[in-house]
Amino acid sequence: MESPSRTLARLAVAHAERVDQLNWAGPDASPEEVADGLTDAQTMAVLAELGRMRNLLEAELARYAGVAAVRSEPGGVEPLARRLGERSVAGAVGSATGASFRDASGWCAVGAALAVRRTLSGDVLPSQHPEVTRALAAGELGVEAGRLILDALAEMAPRLDVAQLQSRERFLVGEAPIVGVTGLRRLCRRLVDQVNPDGVLEREEDARVLNTARVLRRGEGRYRYIWDTDAEHHGIAQAATTPLTNPRRPGGSDGEDRDSEESYDDALADTRSPGQRLHDAIGDVFFAALKHAPGDVSGTAVTLLLTADHDAIVTGIGTATILGVEEPISAGAARRLACAAKILPAVMDGRSVPLDLGSANRLFSEAQRYALALRDGGCAWPGCGAPPSHCDAAHIAPWRDTRCTNLQNGILFCRFHHRRFDNDAWKIQCRDGIPFLIPPAHLDSTRTPRRCQQRALAPPG
Structure with a gap:
């Protein structure tokens, strides 16, 4: 069988000749110009060739890294790595x-697992994993895929005989080019779990021991949450946040999705990145938990306490403070937070003496929130799919001006769109009981009304 190095050399020459043939820009063209002139099909064909050469190169790297790994094993006269002054092979x-430690570790692991084995008399033994060895040497398998297969076979080996193990090796090697590395990782895990069902429980318990969370203050009003968790809690978190991270393109007045460019509305567009949407979704889950928390602390209902000057609350200009958090927040943010019953604003005078601890008639009652949920069905912003449980009951006209908290002056907005409504100076007009959003001039110079999304309207008359 041709060695990987000779196959690699042959493919490299063939690749260079192929690129020369495809070169439309002349002998003086740069490699970037040559690549830019290829068709889509030619580009993908070249990538496939380079992928195989990469696999062959990594197979050679793994082969010789495996030799170094074997010669660096403890117990020898003088391990190779130690002789080179390195802490590890x-x-x-x-x-x-010049490779990263991660890549070098992978080469060493695969190379050591496939290294030559000898009897006590020095005779060479057959390879323990002939299919993986063959596929690597042919460039059909990358080192990362080879390592996944070898790790899975090592986990299954104590519970299978030789024939069963070889059968699974052939299966995994055959599937690897089809399913890719990500699919192969799941496939290997599934096979291991089939052989050792109890291993799933053991793995879960091991993962739970490693579960941890930390909060780091980064300065300048920034905080970092680090959450390392297991599959169970990740599934719960994913189920809770996924519905809140899939924005729908705003379309017609009935709130349905619109895919055509003609119906896309820049003024209503959600311009957040996927990371920002996930962040806001996690915040919404926390916020919903706070609003519905049944517990208490030292006999006092679980409550987020805000402090702000009276003028800041009235005008929306200034700052407020969340008890226990050093960084201040804007007065506008405090007013939005105060829409929730489990958040208590403490209005202070100039001497920091409490003047008022909230106002009962400022908040929408539980019955009013149910009515808003039935009417609006969730966030009323066109194209938003946030459910009622993740929405604020917002005042259409500011409560400080009207002192009015009723269904006619109420609307459901998710926290993101509530913030947009306040900060971007949107207005609402009601026409025959149906609210329409009026954009600010900097978003739409015509200030054309957009009908709010309401999934359940009362019948006319």
């Missing part, structure tokens, strides 16, 4: 090749 391989 991966460090030595990384230094020699």
Whole structure:
């Protein structure tokens, strides 16, 4: 069988000749110009060739890294890595090749697992994993895929005989080019769990021990939450946040999705990145938990306490403070937070003496929130799919001006769109009981009304 190095050399020559043939820009063209002139099909064909050459190169790297790994095993006269002044064989391989420690570790692991085995008399034994060895040497398999297969076979080996193990090796090697590395990882896990069902429980318990969360203050009003969790809690978190991170393109007045460019409305567009949407969704889940928390602390209902000057609350200009958080927030943010019953604003005078601890008639009652949920069905912003449980009951006209908290002056907005409504100076007009959003001039110079999304309207008359 042709060695991987010779196959790699042959493919490299063929690749260079192929690129020369495809070169439309002349002998003086740069490699970037040549690549830019290829058709889509030609580009993908070249990538496939390079992918196979990459696999062959990594197979050679793994082969020789495996030799270095075997010669660096403890118990020998003088391990190779130690002689080179390195703390590990991966460090030595990384230094020699310029590769990252992660890549070098992978080469060493695969190479050591496939290294030549000898009897006590020095005779060479057959490879333990002939299919993986063959696929790597042919460039059909990358080192990462090879490592996944070898790790899975090692986990299954104590519970299977040789024939069963070889059958699974052939299956995984055959599936690897089809399913890719991500699919192969799931496939390997599934096979291991079939052989050892109890291992799932053991793995879960091991993962729970590693569960942890930290909060770091980064300065300048920024905080970092670090949450390392297991599959169970990740599934719960994913189920809770996914519905809140899938924005729908705003369309017609009935709130249905619109895919055509003609119906796309820039003024209503959600311009957040996926990371920002996930952040806001997690915040919405926390906010909903706070609003519905049944517990108490030292006999007092679980409550987020805000402090702000009276003028800041009235005008919306200034700052407020959340008890226990050093960084201040804007007065506008405090007013939005005060829409929830479990958030209590403490209005202070100039001497920081409490003047008022909330106002009962400022908040929408539970019955009013149910009515708003039935009427609006969730966030009334066109194109938003946030459910009522993740919405604020917002005042259409500011409560400070009207002192009016009723269904005619109420509308459901998710926290993101509530913030947009306040900060971007949107207005609402009601026409025959139906609210329409009026955009600010900087978003739409015509200030054309957009009908709010309401999934359940009262019948006319």
